[in-house]
Amino acid sequence: MKILVCIKQVPDMESRFRPNGDKTWYDESDLAFRMNEYDEYAVEQAVQLKEQLGGEPEITVLSIGPERTVEAIKKALAMGGDRAVHIRDDRYYQKDPWQIASMIASYAKGEGFDLIFTGMQSQDRGSAQVGVIVAELLGIACATTLVGFSYDGGTITAKRELEGGIKGVAKLKLPALVTCQLGLNTPRYPTLPNIMKAKKKEIASLTPAELSGEAELTATAAIYPPAKKGGGLVLEGEIGIQVDRLMGILKEKTAVLR
Structure with missing residues (x-):
């Protein structure tokens, strides 16, 4: 069995974001x-399946992005991936999900995953669109939003999270x-020995031009941060005083809106 795991390197979500100079992405x-947190669950599930099958499947990790993306790839290899493919693309953020998926599919077609x-x-x-x-x-079967996974004799049983829980x-x-x-499994922390082993694993390097999926379909024209809003108003004092103040504020706002 051959397994492919697609991952992405993303900013830490606690970061402070601001548009870049040409306003096509963040600085x-x-x-x-x-x-990407969701991708950690994907890597973990692939490694668990490999362990279930006695280590027979080969796990290939694929990621698209600039040179720094190699750090995320190395983590996936340290978690249990066998080899990796890095599609070097400094303009990854200008591509839509179709373009990204086209590059992945172009590589995967010849590999027989x-x-x-x-x-x-x-x-x-x-976007939640690249995978599908x-x-x-x-032209293969697909199941999304897995929170449960089992494999038996060539058949996957996928437990999915749908609308409304x-x-x-x-x-x-x-x-x-x-x-x-989220919740499919508990991603493992790479151990020091596995981190050292990952340094010796193959990371093949490709460019978008080497893949037939590099068609320039769309480009991000500009992004805009959310409009700044004023802070909330906290009313203090006795309930009666608060009610009177609130009624006065509402009347004032209503008059302004009219």
Whole structure:
């Protein structure tokens, strides 16, 4: 069995974001980066499946992005991946989900992967489209938002989280692609010996031009931060006084709106 895990390096969500100079993405100069949280569940599930099958499957980790993306790739390898592919693209943020998925599918077509794991969505864009588009382009079965996974004799049983907290179950024959949701498992911390081993694992390097999925379909024209809003007003004092003040504020706002 051959397994592909697609990961993305994203900014730490506690970072302070501001637009870059040409307002097409955020300024990366002062940001810390990490592996996308949803992708950690995908890596962990792939490694658990490999352990279930006695270490027979080969796990390939794939990521698209600039040179710093290698750090996220190394973490995935330290978690249990066998080899990796880095599609070097400094303009990754200007591409839409279709373009990203096209590059992944272009690489995967010639590799004969039986099972592909991705995160449900990336934390910076949150489109939740890349995984399902990859499945469509490859013509394979797909199940999204997994919170439960089991494998038996070529069949995946996928427990999915649906709208309103409802759980659904889907069965898929290989080849297939699944996208992983929070709660699917508990991602492992890479141990020091595995971190050292990861340094010796192969990381193949490709460029978008080497893949047929590099078509320039769309480009981000500009991004805009949310409009700044004023702070809230806290009313203090006796209830009667608060009510009188609140009524006065509402009357004033109503008059302004009129």
